[in-house]
Structures are given as structure tokens and as C-alpha cells.
Amino acid sequence: MLPNSSTPHTPQECNAAMRPVRDALDLLGGKWKLPIIVGLTSGPRRFKQLQREVAGITAKMLSKELKELEINGLIxxxxxxxxAPVAVTYTLAAYGRTLYPVIESLRTWGQQHRRHIMHPETLEAAAGEWAAPEALSA
Amino acid sequence: MLPNSSTPHTPQECNAAMRPVRDALDLLGGKWKLPIIVGLTSGPRRFKQLQREVAGITAKMLSKELKELEINGLIxxxxxxxxAPVAVTYTLAAYGRTLYPVIESLRTWGQQHRRHIMHPETLEAAAGEWAAPEALSA
DNA sequence: CACACCGGTATACTTCGGTAAACCGCTATC
DNA sequence: GATAGCGGTTTACCGAAGTATACCGGTGTG
Structure with a gap:
């Protein structure tokens, strides 16, 4: 349950509650951050190795994303x-592994969402849970 | 823990595991989806009411985001x-509330990340956890 | 010698997310 | 009659995100 979900919110309170969520989303958002992290879960990787593994990412994007992930202490x-040819290896930091529960949470919901899209019959039981619209404070 | 994190991954396996995660992120990503959902947690809202509450969103974006959220069954x-003046109300669907754990997970990590940024001394204990880079399969 | 791998960078381009502001028909209020 | 609110749509625009492609100096391989 969301904290204070039954108490009145001011827009300010809402934004304050949202800020950490947006922080997390900024770090994890975009097309490549999570695939890269997952690619590093099974051990250190070198640049080209990682590029082959992530499938579709360009060198430029990989370079950029790795920089950002490093700055944030995740890798x-x-x-x-x-x-001889200077070797560079990227390793998932212990801190990066603290993301596992978050990723797991997203993954679980995403899987269930797929099922939900396929079988929309469970869409019922969603109306009439709140007071009738007439009861709205205009 | 991530499933199969100790077994070897092919790029295909990785992508398959990532797909639900990306699904969830596509739904929740962007600047406004989560703020809108949170804005609806405390009950139904009308368009302008919601626009005032979300603070900063333009009518166009609100309209667009609401459409997408409705299509996905979240609202x-x-x-x-x-x-008299046609009234429109938006309500968080029961299905939308299944997102609470995900949001909570993101929020918790985001909060802890803020603390981590402020006090980076805990950044140690991150190196030397994997085999030495020399052990890499080139 | 030519070629490929390494770890990227440079440049140019397209697409997307989001902003800004005007506008629509309708109603209610002063 | 003017103004404001409602629930949006339309148009124009901007910057960030992402793509495509070529290129760099170094080394090792045939």
C-alpha cells in the first residue's frame, strides 16, 4: 500500500513522495540501462563482449550508458x-546488486501484465469501487 | 535474486528475461505516468482537477497519458x-492498484539511493568480488 | 602485406517526449 | 455582452534520446 493513501494529499506532498520514484526511474529508464545491468549479473565483461551480449546496442550508446552507470556507482x-591491447572490464558493483529486488518487482508485474493483456476477462470488478462520481467535490 | 543469475546466459535468454521488465518500464516510464497514478490513488478526479494536482503537466500530455493508461486498463x-457541461471522471482501476508494490519498490530504492549519494563512504566493498579480470574468457 | 580485434570517439541524422499557446463548442455567472 | 470554467484538440516547436556509419591508434594473425 502507498503511504498515506487515505489521507488528503496536497500537490506538494505528492511531488515529494514521487521524487525518489523519479530518481530511480531516471537511473533505470531508457532502453539500455537494465539490459546492461542484467548482462553483468553473471560476471565481469569487456566492452565488445558486452556489446555482443546486449544485442542491438551501438558502441556509442554502450559507452554513454556505461559512463552513467559508473558515475552512479552501479558498475x-x-x-x-x-x-598488450589495453583491456577494460566492467563489473557489477555490490551496490548495483541492490537493484535486484526492484528489477524482480518490475519483471513480476510485467509478466502478469502480459497475461492480463492476453486474457482481459479479468478486467471486470474494476468499476464501482469508489463513491459514485456524483459524490465528487466539484 | 535474479533467476538463473549463476547459470550461463545466451543473449537470447537475456532478452527473453528482460522483456517483461521493458514492458513494465514502457508503461511506467516517462515523466507523468506515475504522478498521474499517484494522483488518482486518493479517489476519482476530473480532468482539470487532475491537471491542477499533477502540477506542471499540460492538457495535451495529460490527455495523451490518460488515453494510454486507459488502454492498458490501469484507469x-x-x-x-x-x-450540463459533460463531466468526465478518471478512476484508478483495481488493476492499477496492482502497481503499488512496484511503485513502493522503486520508491524505497530511490530513497536509499539518495542517502547513498549523500554518504558515498559506503561505496567501498564493491571491488574484488569477482574473479580477477585475468580469469576472463577473452 | 592485408586483415581483424580491441576500446572506444566523431559526425550526422531521425525519432520521440515534452512544451507553449491558441482554439473549439458548451454552460454558467456577473 | 464579457468573462471564466469545462474537456479537451490542433499546430508548431525544441531538445534529448537513439541510430548509422565511419574512423582512430594499437596489436596480433595469416
């Missing part, structure tokens, strides 16, 4: 300058 | 054609 960039 | 649009 770690490790450079081996000694090796 | 219900109710028209009273009989009333």
Missing part, C-alpha cells in the same frame, strides 16, 4: 594498462 | 453525458 570500470 | 474513464 565498476577496471583498466589493465599493462596488457 | 477507467467515465463520462456523464447527461450533466
Amino acid at each position: 565498476i570500470r577496471h583498466v589493465q594498462a599493462d596488457a | 477507467i474513464r467515465h463520462v456523464q453525458a447527461d450533466a
Whole structure:
């Protein structure tokens, strides 16, 4: 349940409650952030390796997204300058793994939504739950 | 924990696992979807009423977002054609309320992320968790 | 020598999300 | 008669997000 869902909200209160949600969405939003994170769940990856794994991402996007993820502490960039062709590896940080419950939550809902779209008969039981519209404070 | 996080992934498997996540993100992404849903948690609202409450949204965006939310069964649009100036009310569907855990999950992580940004000292303990990069399959 | 892999960057382009402002018919109010 | 509210639509525009393609210096492979 959402906190205070039964108490009156001011727009200000609503926005304050929304801010962390928007923070999270800004970090995770876009087409590629989550696929990259998931790609790193099974261990460190190198740039091209990751690009092959994420399937469809361009080098430019991968580079940009990795920078942002690193800035936010979700992944770690490790450079081996000694090796012959300088090797770069990206690792999911422990902090990045704190996202698992969030991803899991999104995934569960998304799966159930697919089922819901396929079988819309369960769409009933959604009307008449609130006071009749006439009772609205105009 | 993410399912199969220890078993090898093919890119195809990864994409299949990501699809529901992207579905959810497509529905919830953007600047306004969540604020609108939250605005409807405390009861039905009329168009202008909602526009005032969401704070900053233009009529066009509100109209567009409401359409999408309705198509996805998250909200219900109710028209009273009989009333003098045709009254329209939007109600959060029962299905829309199934999003609460997801929102809550995002909110919790977002809050903790704010704290994490403020006090980055906890950033340690993130390196050296995987095999040394040399162990990578090139 | 030519070629491919590495880790990206540069440039140019298109598409999308969102903004700003005007406008519509209708009604109620002063 | 003017003004304001309702529930939007229309048009025009902007910047961010994302795509496509070429290119860079380095190395190792045939």
C-alpha cells in the first residue's frame, strides 16, 4: 500500500513522495540501462563482449550508458594498462546488486501484465469501487 | 535474486528475461505516468482537477497519458453525458492498484539511493568480488 | 602485406517526449 | 455582452534520446 493513501494529499506532498520514484526511474529508464545491468549479473565483461551480449546496442550508446552507470556507482570500470591491447572490464558493483529486488518487482508485474493483456476477462470488478462520481467535490 | 543469475546466459535468454521488465518500464516510464497514478490513488478526479494536482503537466500530455493508461486498463474513464457541461471522471482501476508494490519498490530504492549519494563512504566493498579480470574468457 | 580485434570517439541524422499557446463548442455567472 | 470554467484538440516547436556509419591508434594473425 502507498503511504498515506487515505489521507488528503496536497500537490506538494505528492511531488515529494514521487521524487525518489523519479530518481530511480531516471537511473533505470531508457532502453539500455537494465539490459546492461542484467548482462553483468553473471560476471565481469569487456566492452565488445558486452556489446555482443546486449544485442542491438551501438558502441556509442554502450559507452554513454556505461559512463552513467559508473558515475552512479552501479558498475565498476577496471583498466589493465599493462596488457598488450589495453583491456577494460566492467563489473557489477555490490551496490548495483541492490537493484535486484526492484528489477524482480518490475519483471513480476510485467509478466502478469502480459497475461492480463492476453486474457482481459479479468478486467471486470474494476468499476464501482469508489463513491459514485456524483459524490465528487466539484 | 535474479533467476538463473549463476547459470550461463545466451543473449537470447537475456532478452527473453528482460522483456517483461521493458514492458513494465514502457508503461511506467516517462515523466507523468506515475504522478498521474499517484494522483488518482486518493479517489476519482476530473480532468482539470487532475491537471491542477499533477502540477506542471499540460492538457495535451495529460490527455495523451490518460488515453494510454486507459488502454492498458490501469484507469477507467467515465463520462456523464447527461450533466450540463459533460463531466468526465478518471478512476484508478483495481488493476492499477496492482502497481503499488512496484511503485513502493522503486520508491524505497530511490530513497536509499539518495542517502547513498549523500554518504558515498559506503561505496567501498564493491571491488574484488569477482574473479580477477585475468580469469576472463577473452 | 592485408586483415581483424580491441576500446572506444566523431559526425550526422531521425525519432520521440515534452512544451507553449491558441482554439473549439458548451454552460454558467456577473 | 464579457468573462471564466469545462474537456479537451490542433499546430508548431525544441531538445534529448537513439541510430548509422565511419574512423582512430594499437596489436596480433595469416
